[in-house]
Amino acid sequence: MDEVFQKNLEQNPIHLQTLKRLTFLAGVPETEGLRQIVWKILLNYLPLNSTQWEDALKQKREIYQEFKKELGVIFFETFQEKNELKIQIQKEIDSSDEIISKLDPQEKKNYQLYISDKKLRLEIIKDAERTRQSMQFFRLPESQEELKLLQQNKQKQTTQKSNNQKKLQQKLNNQKKSQPRFNIKNKDGSQFRFVLTKKENDPKQENDTKKEIKTAPLISRDKTAKMISLFNNQISTNSNDSLLTEKLEKPKIQISDRMNEMIANFNEKRNEILTIQKIRIEKNSEKILDLINKFDKKSDAKQIPLPNPISSKSFIHKKTQKENQKENQKENQNQKEKENQKENQKEKEKEKEKENQKENQKENQKENQKENQKENQKNIQIQLKNENDLNLQKSFAKKAHPLVNLCNVLYIYARLNNGIRYVQGMNNIVAPLIYLFTADNSNNNNEYAEADTFFCFTNLMGEINHHFCEYVDDTEIGLNALVQSVDSILKKQDNNLWTHLSNLGILPQFYCLSWVSLLLSQVFEMDKILRIWDSLFADHNRFHFLLFICAAMPITIRDELFNSDYFQAVTLLQDFPKDKPLDDLLELSFRMYLTYENFK
Amino acid sequence: MNEEEEKYDLKIILLGSSKVGKTTLVNRLTQGTFENPEQTTGATFSKKKYQGELQEYTFSIWDTAGEERFDSLSSFYCRNSGCELILYDITDRNSFTNLDRFFDKLQYTNEDSFVILIGTKLDLIEETSKLRKVTLEEGKKKANDKNSYFFEISSKTGHNIQELWETVGDLFEKNSQKNEIKHRQDNNHFQINSFTNNQKKKNCC
Numbered sequence: 001m002d003e004v005f006q007k008n009l010e011q012n013p014i015h016l017q018t019l020k021r022l023t024f025l026a027g028v029p030e031t032e033g034l035r036q037i038v039w040k041i042l043l044n045y046l047p048l049n050s051t052q053w054e055d056a057l058k059q060k061r062e063i064y065q066e067f068k069k070e071l072g073v074i075f076f077e078t079f080q081e082k083n084e085l086k087i088q089i090q091k092e093i094d095s096s097d098e099i100i101s102k103l104d105p106q107e108k109k110n111y112q113l114y115i116s117d118k119k120l121r122l123e124i125i126k127d128a129e130r131t132r133q134s135m136q137f138f139r140l141p142e143s144q145e146e147l148k149l150l151q152q153n154k155q156k157q158t159t160q161k162s163n164n165q166k167k168l169q170q171k172l173n174n175q176k177k178s179q180p181r182f183n184i185k186n187k188d189g190s191q192f193r194f195v196l197t198k199k200e201n202d203p204k205q206e207n208d209t210k211k212e213i214k215t216a217p218l219i220s221r222d223k224t225a226k227m228i229s230l231f232n233n234q235i236s237t238n239s240n241d242s243l244l245t246e247k248l249e250k251p252k253i254q255i256s257d258r259m260n261e262m263i264a265n266f267n268e269k270r271n272e273i274l275t276i277q278k279i280r281i282e283k284n285s286e287k288i289l290d291l292i293n294k295f296d297k298k299s300d301a302k303q304i305p306l307p308n309p310i311s312s313k314s315f316i317h318k319k320t321q322k323e324n325q326k327e328n329q330k331e332n333q334n335q336k337e338k339e340n341q342k343e344n345q346k347e348k349e350k351e352k353e354k355e356n357q358k359e360n361q362k363e364n365q366k367e368n369q370k371e372n373q374k375e376n377q378k379n380i381q382i383q384l385k386n387e388n389d390l391n392l393q394k395s396f397a398k399k400a401h402p403l404v405n406l407c408n409v410l411y412i413y414a415r416l417n418n419g420i421r422y423v424q425g426m427n428n429i430v431a432p433l434i435y436l437f438t439a440d441n442s443n444n445n446n447e448y449a450e451a452d453t454f455f456c457f458t459n460l461m462g463e464i465n466h467h468f469c470e471y472v473d474d475t476e477i478g479l480n481a482l483v484q485s486v487d488s489i490l491k492k493q494d495n496n497l498w499t500h501l502s503n504l505g506i507l508p509q510f511y512c513l514s515w516v517s518l519l520l521s522q523v524f525e526m527d528k529i530l531r532i533w534d535s536l537f538a539d540h541n542r543f544h545f546l547l548f549i550c551a552a553m554p555i556t557i558r559d560e561l562f563n564s565d566y567f568q569a570v571t572l573l574q575d576f577p578k579d580k581p582l583d584d585l586l587e588l589s590f591r592m593y594l595t596y597e598n599f600k
Numbered sequence: 601m602n603e604e605e606e607k608y609d610l611k612i613i614l615l616g617s618s619k620v621g622k623t624t625l626v627n628r629l630t631q632g633t634f635e636n637p638e639q640t641t642g643a644t645f646s647k648k649k650y651q652g653e654l655q656e657y658t659f660s661i662w663d664t665a666g667e668e669r670f671d672s673l674s675s676f677y678c679r680n681s682g683c684e685l686i687l688y689d690i691t692d693r694n695s696f697t698n699l700d701r702f703f704d705k706l707q708y709t710n711e712d713s714f715v716i717l718i719g720t721k722l723d724l725i726e727e728t729s730k731l732r733k734v735t736l737e738e739g740k741k742k743a744n745d746k747n748s749y750f751f752e753i754s755s756k757t758g759h760n761i762q763e764l765w766e767t768v769g770d771l772f773e774k775n776s777q778k779n780e781i782k783h784r785q786d787n788n789h790f791q792i793n794s795f796t797n798n799q800k801k802k803n804c805c
Contacts, residue, residue, distance in 0.1 A: 094693065094733060126619055130636045424618060424639045424667040470669050509676070514641030522641060566607070567660075570645045 002029040009034075013048035014041065023538035024545075025590065027531045033442040035530065036452075039433075042537040043456045057448070064412075064451035071415045074121055074407040075400065078147055079140045082129065082403075089122045117415075124410045124422055128403055131427045135526060137435060138403055405434050405450040409457055417461075423468040425514075428521040430457050432529050463542060467517040482516050482547060483508050489551035493592055497558045504566045511573035512550045519546060523576050531582060545593055552589040556580055608647065608660040610772045611680055613709075615702040616687035617695040618666030621720040621755055625687065626663045628755040629765060640665045643677050650769040657772070659683075671701070678708035682775070683716070683768055690719040690752065693733040696742075703746055712779065714771045715748035718764070722754035 005028070008018050019041065028035040040046040045060070046053055076082040096115045103111055132138045141147040400408070409430050414422040433456055437449035445452070461468075472478045487508040491498040514522050519536060521529055532549065539545040554561060557577060561569050614622040623637045623644070630646050643664045650657045662681070664674040678684070686702045688695040699717075706715065719739045725732040736752065743750035749767060753760040 090691075127639060130638055132638075133636065423669050424665070425641055425669075428638070468669060470672065473672065509642065509673070510645065513673070518641060522638065567645070567647050574644050 002031065005029055005034075009037070009050075012050055014050065016041070016048055017540075020538040020540055024535050024540070027534040033440055033445075035534070036437055036440040036445065038534070039436065039537060040452065040456060043459045045452065045455050045459060057452075060455055061448045061451040064454055067412050067416065067454075068408070071412055072117075074125065074411055075404060077141070077398070077401065077404075078144055079142045080144075082125065082140060086122060086125055089118050089125075092118055093122065120414055120422060121407075121411060124407050124414070124427075127424055127427045128407045128410065131403075131406065132431050132526070135435075137438075138406070138431065140401055140403055399447070400450070402434050402438055402449075405438070405453065406430055408450060409434070409454045412454060413458060413461070416458075420461075420465055420468060425468060425518050426461075428518045429460065429464075432521060432526060432533060433457055433460075435526060436530060464519070479513065479517055480509075483512055486512050486516065486547050486550045489547060489592065489596060490554060492596065493551060494555050494558065497554060497561060500562060501554070501569065504569055506566065506569055506573070510570055511554075515550045515553070516546060519543075520549065524582075525578065528582050532586075535586065545589070548593040548596070549585065549589045552585055552592055555588060556585050607658070609650075609657040609776075610659045610682045610768075611662065612659055612683045612685060612768065613662045613664065613674075613678055613681040614685045614687065615664060615674060615678075615705060616666055617689075617692075617698050620666065620687045620689040620692070620695045622663050622666060622687055624755045625685075625718075625720065625753070625761075626661055628758065628761055630661070634756050639667065642670060642673060648765075650765070650772070652769060652773050657769070659768070659772075675705055675708050678705050681709045682713045683772065684709060684713060685716050685718055685768075686748070687718045687720050688734065688739075689721050690734045690739070691721055691724050691731045696734045696738070699742065712775055714775065715746065716764070716767065717743040717746065717748045717750050719750075719752040720755065722752050722759055723756040 005022055005026075008015060008022060019038065023038055023042070028038045037046065041048065047056055074085075076085050093115060096111070100108055100111060100115075129140075141150055406427065410422055410426055413426070414420075430453060433453040434449060437452045437456075438446050440446050440449070466472045466477055467479055473480050475481065487498075490501075490508075520532055524532065535549075536543060536546055553576065554573060557572060557580065560572055560577075564572060614626065616622055618639065623640055624634065626644075626646055627633050627635065627637065630648050640663055643662050646661045646663070648659055648661060650659055662677050664670070664677055684706060686699065688699055690696075703715075706713070717739065719734060719736075739752065740750050749771070751760050751764050751767070753764055755761065
């Protein structure tokens, strides 16, 4: 499975449809750095052409830095500092009424803007500080002392790491002669490393990450392979005695004759479109690739076919040692140049800071002179600017805490999107993104986790902002309609359970409102959310699948629900049991999705 | 209202701006714990028993989201409620000036429901009284204007929590007694009472 995944990502440009199909059913393999890339592609942050990635990322990240410079940032390092900041902002807000009454109309406007900005900041901080506090990752260190301790520990770890890396490199250099540079055709299937671009294919990194590969993915690969074979069987075989109907009957779900009819219809329709897919998916990756290749050629003439896997492999084999050496040399040169550039930049920044300080001093002097005449308006602006400069300096100099990243993403988004600004719940959407992108250790990506999160979040919000907008609640796409369609899916799929719930008087609004509006981010633990979001983002009819998961959730706990009274049932649904295996839920959701998708 | 929901003797609903401490109060009441919960989306349901003079009652508690985005939803949850706890944060002036938004929702509740206005986070001003942004008198006056009962509480220290709960129970018992009498009267003097009932309500509210 993993090999197929990698090969798909290695082509240029990446075949989006295939990537979506693989991710949707199997999820992204738990290989370090892979999910980050897939999400970035699926959320339209990275272009499909991987040679453009470096430039695209650089450009976006610079833009984000400009946003921060222009709009300001929120910054604190410890729990203590955060509370002080909150108190300080609260003070300003509290005294605002008094100040406003003394101002001229023009000044009033500016001041009101200033205060509304403060209110926004405070609101964001207050929501952020209670986001996923059960995770150590989002918890701030109590004080500066704790922070220092943490940093020291980190340094120790990194030095150890770099020592290990050196050793590994030596080892690798010795082995280099006998072994090919990287081995795709690993029968294990779980071991491979995805390489961003061929140039950066640094052997020491490769070996290092290979060691860090997590071997225990959340969903067993076997099971996902089964799911895929199920999926393929379903579309290739004819209805009645197919695997699908067998499987469907298993989980105690009643299937009416009408539903069988629907399945048959559905299969026929599918067959018309996908007659090519008649081969069962086995673990043999080349067969799958071939299959996909054929399928894609026929189904979509515009898209560029996959390269032959054999040729790409031989291409890698052909790379001689000399080439490698050359590449290494080039890389070294590039690195040196980059370092020089960085140093220059740093110097420039320092100079700028000095200049700024001087300017600030000058301004302060001037202010003192003019203070008695015209103070307020300018004062406010300067105050804002100084504050921002100070925060900016701090935030650029030090690596911010994930909680601060969270605040800033929300803050910049709110400032740039004045119509929707900030609405509670956005914090839950940002949290998994921040978590994921911070965990990306390749190519210094984690340094830019905030910028990456910001753009992915913005793109994501473009598709789900109606979840946060009361005006559209009652429209066709509104939240109420979505909740209703979850209810109707549940009714179709498991009428007995639906009747039981409605007899108890449990309305779908009671439980699946937060499920739908926050993409289930408040229901599950982080590792499960990541897997679920793989499928949500890869859904070809985006966020339609979400409704099916929501409808499948009560069904996975149907026995418990049947044994419950009103209170127990509502509690079960609102505080969804965490011990239920995600596999079962997803399998059921996939099956439901495939059956009903075309019959809405 | 359905059969299952009727099993609960009283439906209590919590209203108030976001971050005033609605969920925290519910946790204090039902579990006796104090923590900083994530924001509520939609509403969450819980229950608590109340030991009355003669029998034990079970009250259902609906904790709503304070976020304005879910405003229309909390009206939906107000249906059939017999007791409304309206909360504000005594260290946050805005949560107090916004209160009318929630008093407006009382039109959706039961006719005989009772309202308790609650100022929260009393523990915060025990250290420095500077943090207090809404005075006790202001709170009392607001409650008076709106014909509601009044408490200042701390879910952290548990201050006034027991008193609050007993008041809810007392008022419920009084209300149900009144209803019983009214019910009897309704049966005996159907014609007369249908006329005088309206007047009575005006007097007692």
